[in-house]
Amino acid sequence: MPEFECKVCKLKYQDKVTAEQCQKWCSTHSSCNFHIASQAINKQAMEAGELNDARFKSS
């Protein structure tokens, strides 16, 4: 199964369009779009704080 990664927040998505939406959002905003991030296939890692992104640790 293909994976598409947002280069900014390291979240992974099954479809390229969503990954690009996430990357576009992440590079223009200082926070993640929860609606987009909730579709990430590795969002458990995000919620567990395993991703090296300070934005997720403050929330």
Ligand SMILES: [Zn+2]
């Ligand atoms: Zn992102």
